[in-house]
Amino acid sequence: MANSLENLETQLELFIENVRQIRIIVGDFQPQGQNVLNQKIQSLVHGLQEIDKLKSLPQEVHIPLEVFDYIDQGRNPQLYTKDCIEKALTKNEQVRGKIEAYKKFKTLLATQLNNVFPNELTKYRAIRGDERTVT
Amino acid sequence: MMMADQFRKAEQYSPKSSPRGARSPVVSRQDSTGTLKTTISLGKNPSIVHSGPFYLMKEPPDVKDLTGATNLMEHYRLEHSYNKFSGKKVKEQLSSFLPYLPGMIDTPGHQDNSSLRSVIEKPPIGGKELLPLTSVQLAGFRLHPGPLPEQYRCVNQTPQRKHKNKHKKHKHKAGETPSQETQVTEVGQDTHEKKHKKQKRHDEEKERKKRKKEKKRKKQKHSPEHSGGLTPSQHSSG
Numbered sequence: 294m295a296n297s298l299e300n301l302e303t304q305l306e307l308f309i310e311n312v313r314q315i316r317i318i319v320g321d322f323q324p325q326g327q328n329v330l331n332q333k334i335q336s337l338v339h340g341l342q343e344i345d346k347l348k349s350l351p352q353e354v355h356i357p358l359e360v361f362d363y364i365d366q367g368r369n370p371q372l373y374t375k376d377c378i379e380k381a382l383t384k385n386e387q388v389r390g391k392i393e394a395y396k397k398f399k400t401l402l403a404t405q406l407n408n409v410f411p412n413e414l415t416k417y418r419a420i421r422g423d424e425r426t427v428t
Numbered sequence: 429m430m431m432a433d434q435f436r437k438a439e440q441y442s443p444k445s446s447p448r449g450a451r452s453p454v455v456s457r458q459d460s461t462g463t464l465k466t467t468i469s470l471g472k473n474p475s476i477v478h479s480g481p482f483y484l485m486k487e488p489p490d491v492k493d494l495t496g497a498t499n500l501m502e503h504y505r506l507e508h509s510y511n512k513f514s515g516k517k518v519k520e521q522l523s524s525f526l527p528y529l530p531g532m533i534d535t536p537g538h539q540d541n542s543s544l545r546s547v548i549e550k551p552p553i554g555g556k557e558l559l560p561l562t563s564v565q566l567a568g569f570r571l572h573p574g575p576l577p578e579q580y581r582c583v584n585q586t587p588q589r590k591h592k593n594k595h596k597k598h599k600h601k602a603g604e605t606p607s608q609e610t611q612v613t614e615v616g617q618d619t620h621e622k623k624h625k626k627q628k629r630h631d632e633e634k635e636r637k638k639r640k641k642e643k644k645r646k647k648q649k650h651s652p653e654h655s656g657g658l659t660p661s662q663h664s665s666g
Binding site for chain 2: 306309313316319320321322323324327330331334335338339341342345358361362364365366367368369370371372374375378379381382385388389392413416417420421
């Protein structure tokens with residue numbers, strides 16, 4: 294899979310390079326350059342054929358649509374990864390905060406319940422299979 | 429202590445006050461049979477819970493394999509990306525991600541109709557076989573000699589880059605539109621410089637050898653004239 298993707302990448306790069314060379318030839322065209330231009334056009338067709346052969350390969354590659362928005366705006370797509378990681382970090386901190394708060398609440402509640410309803414809490418623990426004492 | 433008193437008082441309340449009427453578990457009844465109460469819940473996951481004196485007691489949720497307790501970055505093999513991007517500055521432009529791509533790629537795609545969105549929304553017509561062009565078809569690409577008009581030339585200009593690309597293939601990309609002639613002359617100059625340097629080195633070596641030979645000769649002669657100080661050339665070589 295990785296090799297075939299690399300192959301596709303190489304083919305695309307070759308195609309781009311061909312187009313770039315054609316641009317140079319056409320930019321200041323010399324009469325003796327006609328044969329070279331013809332060859333380059335044929336190699337463009339060949340390049341398209343090669344890319345067409347490889348088009349089914351990246352079907353297993355999943356790309357988030359948002360990445361395309363970054364590229365369309367002329368932005369580095371790595372910024373999308375960075376933004377996702379930053380979002381995950383923020384969310385992680387929030388969730389961690391919630392977990393900590395719930396843990397504290399559970400401890401406090403169990404302590405208070407143990408003070409007020411000691412028998413019930415012992416029964417409750419017996420049902421839950423938690424024999425730990427509340428501190 | 430206050431709470432305990434309130435609980436005892438609740439035992440004396442009428443069952444009517446409970447939302448479940450006479451069946452309210454708030455009204456504690458002594459378990460004469462000695463068995464614990466059970467709650468049977470139907471639905472997707474039917475379960476029987478020995479709730480005892482507890483009202484609305486449910487089974488704790490199933491422990492799932494993947495929760496926030498596990499390091500999800502590690503699980504999805506994203507640690508490398510995390511270390512790479514977390515807290516580090518990433519260059520904003522698309523050209524910094526694709527440095528070898530010719531042309532102006534940092535402009536918004538919708539401006540020159542090159543957006544990837546448009547490819548998804550309006551997929552290109554495909555399915556036709558790609559065949560090499562015949563000589564008749566190629567005749568359509570016969571061009572007039574001469575440079576392109578100015579208006580088309582500026583479209584092809586690549587942005588100036590601060591750093592020179594190390595990649596040999598794309599060396600000529602930095603700067604204005606390169607032409608065949610400039611490329612050739614550049615290469616020519618390069619090779620000329622190299623040759624010149626080589627020749628220079630060769631000459632220097634020759635001189636060095638000459639000096640050494642002279643030195644040897646002088647030593648062999650042992651003449652009082654030459655036994656004194658060193659000549660300026662000997663100074664530099666010694």
